[in-house]
Amino acid sequence: MIDTSPATTKQYLLDEIARLTEELKPRAALRLPVDEPMDEHDMSVRILEQSRLEAVVEQRQKLLQQMHVAYGRLAAGSYGICEDCEQPILAERLEALPWATLCVTCQSRREQGNGRRWR
Numbered sequence: 001m002i003d004t005s006p007a008t009t010k011q012y013l014l015d016e017i018a019r020l021t022e023e024l025k026p027r028a029a030l031r032l033p034v035d036e037p038m039d040e041h042d043m044s045v046r047i048l049e050q051s052r053l054e055a056v057v058e059q060r061q062k063l064l065q066q067m068h069v070a071y072g073r074l075a076a077g078s079y080g081i082c083e084d085c086e087q088p089i090l091a092e093r094l095e096a097l098p099w100a101t102l103c104v105t106c107q108s109r110r111e112q113g114n115g116r117r118w119r
């Protein structure tokens, strides 16, 4: 059983925010060096690798953003309440995703709308 008390969650989010911020800091280091001449095959391999790295960075930035939001909500006393329907988010969901700000229903509704229009 994971401890989901506010103090523990707060510490968890702070730790994760610090860790992700640290990971994202040397963004330049994630870029591949392009100082040597390359043939077309090398080039396409590198382009693929580069876009993979960018996807990872983007995903982490999103996660970091979500953690900041969750942390803000924790401070504001609205942590664990769904942003959309204002119902409590299930404890099991918060254990798995402490930065969740939407209940399962609202999350899947947003995902179905491709994150653009969900209402």
Ligand SMILES: [Zn+2]
Binding pocket: 082, 083, 084, 085, 086, 087, 102, 103, 104, 105, 106, 107
């Ligand atoms: Zn909801």
